[in-house]
Amino acid sequence: MPVTWNSPIYWDTSALLKCYAPEPDSAGYRTLLSDRPSIAICFMHRLEMAYALRHKEIRGEILPTAASHLTELFDRDADEGRFIVLPWGSDLVQAARDVLDRCVSAPEPVAIRTLEGMHLAAARLAGIRDIVSTDRRMRAAAETLAMNLIDP
DSSP states (O other), X not given: OOXXXXXXXXXXXXXXXXXXXXXXXHHHHHHHXXXXXXXXXXXXXXXXHHHHHHHHHHTTSSOTXXXXXXXXXXXXXXXXXXXXXXXXXXXXXHHHHHHHHHHHTSSSOOOOOHHHHHHHHHHHHTTOOXXXXXXXXXXXXXXXXXXXXXXX
């Protein structure tokens, strides 16, 4: 199924992080983010971004205290409606179990982790078939689920 301009794209934290903290391939992801008006995330991104940015700070990949500033910037973008924030309800449990079942029973099983399954289930529950991710396992699971991988 082709991607349309107005259809939301689900961004995994691994890809979204590149738009807030510089990495060698950040420019392509920033362009992709700015070109698309409908970016979907879930509430868990707020925690995952804070943790990922703090880890970058500890490893010396960003300046000391930059994690707090970048987390505030991401939170502000989310609060101001830059992203469509998908809810996680009780229906997510069964949807995530379905994702797990499909991934582990595929001809080439994918050892998907809990949060990856929850992210993919949230996107699927919202009817989103397009995803941006740099995480190897997330990408393999998305392909198993016949989702479209979007790259810059």
